Amino acid sequence: MTTGRLTVVGLGPGDAALVTDQVRASIAAATDAFGYFPYVERLAGMDHLRLHASDNREELGRARQALDLAASGRQVLMLSSGDPGVFAMASAVFEVLDMATPEQRQRWAAVDIEVQPGITAMLAAAARLGAPLGHDFCTINLSDNLKPAAVIERRIRLAAQADFAMAFYNPCSRSRPEGFARALRVLQQECEPGRLVCFARNVSRADETLDVLPLAQVQADMADMRTVVIVGSSLTRRVGRHVYTPRSYPDA
Amino acid sequence: MTTGRLTVVGLGPGDAALVTDQVRASIAAATDAFGYFPYVERLAGMDHLRLHASDNREELGRARQALDLAASGRQVLMLSSGDPGVFAMASAVFEVLDMATPEQRQRWAAVDIEVQPGITAMLAAAARLGAPLGHDFCTINLSDNLKPAAVIERRIRLAAQADFAMAFYNPCSRSRPEGFARALRVLQQECEPGRLVCFARNVSRADETLDVLPLAQVQADMADMRTVVIVGSSLTRRVGRHVYTPRSYPDA
Known part of the structure; x- marks a missing residue:
């Protein structure tokens, strides 16, 4: 056989x-x-x-x-x-x-x-946006289907304190609509209002959309199940139509 | 033109x-x-x-x-x-x-x-190992060429507290030999001795090597410039010859 x-x-x-x-x-x-x-x-x-x-x-x-x-x-x-x-x-x-x-x-x-x-979706999205994951970053599944919401919130809070860029998968779904709204509340507490947040929907497909906004303008309904969300670090910047995170990190 | x-x-x-x-x-x-x-x-x-x-x-x-x-x-x-x-x-x-x-x-x-x-190297390494990055994880460049060592140490500490799996790039180089030794000291302070640490060298090449050890057995000289290091979360486990991180996270 x-x-x-x-x-x-x-x-x-x-x-x-x-x-x-x-x-x-x-x-x-x-x-x-x-x-x-x-x-x-x-x-x-x-x-x-x-x-x-x-x-x-x-x-x-x-x-x-x-x-x-x-x-x-x-x-x-x-x-x-x-x-x-x-x-x-x-x-x-x-x-x-x-x-x-x-x-x-x-x-x-x-x-x-x-x-x-x-x-993986975050790297395809990052390439289309520029290089938002060009420095240290983390990757978090926002679905609370298989883990407690409190664990997700704690991870986002610690990731913000570590000044990681963050990629969020499964920001919401029909059965779990609250994921991104919860993450957004933590970001609003931990990050400055100008922090760049990128929404990449249907990346690499004909109907791909890319949006970049400062945190202060982000709404909870901007992400759906086909969206990867990339949150910049404190150093993530725009240059022309692109978004990137510099390779260098300044001394404290 | x-x-x-x-x-x-x-x-x-x-x-x-x-x-x-x-x-x-x-x-x-x-x-x-x-x-x-x-x-x-x-x-x-x-x-x-x-x-x-x-x-x-x-x-x-x-x-x-x-x-x-x-x-x-x-x-x-x-x-x-x-x-x-x-x-x-x-x-x-x-x-x-x-x-x-x-x-x-x-x-x-x-x-x-x-x-x-x-x-990217960490995803090729993860595939060869099994699925160690199958739950939330972070990605950290250990070189202090462009960022202060204190920032790296703080990030690893917070990532351990968040219970992320971690992928380390550039664990050491000829000009920057200290990266992985510094990271290892933080891991020894923050993680249990049985935490799984994976070394993937020359991934996808003819001379690829894969090693998986509990943290207590890890030595600072086990990583070189051609190695990606993947540190499991507290839940990362072996099954047969593979290493994986379960999709579920228990209630606190």
């Missing part, structure tokens, strides 16, 4: 030109692809692939099914948008392995598991 | 399969490529390109030369490894634009400037 393989790949933020050759080769060699509906949709028309689309909240079940199919000898892809290691499917796959029953552990033992990186 | 263009591109961590099609197309369309010697070396043998290699500490001069050449109508690449927006050339280009004399500003006004993202 062929050894099965599970390859966890990042399709990048949307533009096909932002997929790596490594991921393209894995797609060509696969027999099956699992993922959230809109990511599986990106492989529609590839006749060599059996597509297994599932809903957003089905990550653990999807990972188990993919491991089972790989254990049967198939070459299985697990699709994420962006990079699979940044708030995406790679952690879900390892969680399932970690929680496996002895019977599952035995079944999945021979599966070859590989993670292949992709262009 | 043709409008000149300056395209700031990321070549990824080393493996040619980690370059995007977007960057490959920009390389094919360019007339000139600027960059640090080893990055320019990666385009050796491309006869359509004039190569302009320079030393590590020449970022601002290199950016000015590239803008001047683009202003003359050439299609100029500025090369970074990894992603150009993460501790690389994108910020240097915008710094030069921001500091421009009126005469330079006028000369460079017509240059079309674009940044194109790449696979």
Whole structure:
């Protein structure tokens, strides 16, 4: 029997030109692809692939099914948008392995598991904006689906005190509309009113929009589930139509 | 006269399969490529390109030369490894634009400037390790070349208190050997002895090495200039040969 393989790949933020050759080769060699509906949709028309689309909240079940199919000898892809290691499917796959029953552990033992990186949304957004993440920064998922809101608020507060630039993923969703509003309240307490806040929506797609505003003008409804928010550090500046964070940090 | 263009591109961590099609197309369309010697070396043998290699500490001069050449109508690449927006050339280009004399500003006004993202070292390293950056994380340049050591120490301390996973770039270099030793002292004060620390050296290259150790066993000389260090959060765990950070965070 062929050894099965599970390859966890990042399709990048949307533009096909932002997929790596490594991921393209894995797609060509696969027999099956699992993922959230809109990511599986990106492989529609590839006749060599059996597509297994599932809903957003089905990550653990999807990972188990993919491991089972790989254990049967198939070459299985697990699709994420962006990079699979940044708030995406790679952690879900390892969680399932970690929680496996002895019977599952035995079944999945021979599966070859590989993670292949992709262009994550914040780096695509940063490139379109200029270089807002050109100095130290942090990356925070604003969804309180899997962590307490108090942890998120504390992280944003400490990140502001450390003067990190910040990238926010999942600033809000239909079921979790409060994420960005809560983050904004912390920023308003910790940062000066002129702090630059960047909204990158549908980055790299035909309907991409980019907006940059001082914190004082930011409203809670400016981010939706397709937006990555990048908050500058105290040194982040505009030059022409671009936003960047200098490489140097002054002495205190 | 043709409008000149300056395209700031990321070549990824080393493996040619980690370059995007977007960057490959920009390389094919360019007339000139600027960059640090080893990055320019990666385009050796491309006869359509004039190569302009320079030393590590020449970022601002290199950016000015590239803008001047683009202003003359050439299609100029500025090369970074990894992603150009993460501790690389994108910020240097915008710094030069921001500091421009009126005469330079006028000369460079017509240059079309674009940044194109790449696979940055920490994401390539995370993929090889498993998913250590699968929850909130921060990214810190440990070099004190352009910022005070006290700022770096304070950031690491606050990041540990926020329980971020951390990715460290430039943990040490010949001229700045102290970076990782200083960071390690802060981690030893702030984190438990079992905290997982990952060393990824020459990621995606033939001589790649990966090591994962508990903090108590980490030595200051384990990182060099070709190493990305990833420090787990308090929840980062091993499963089999992989390291991952769960997506969930427990209630306090």
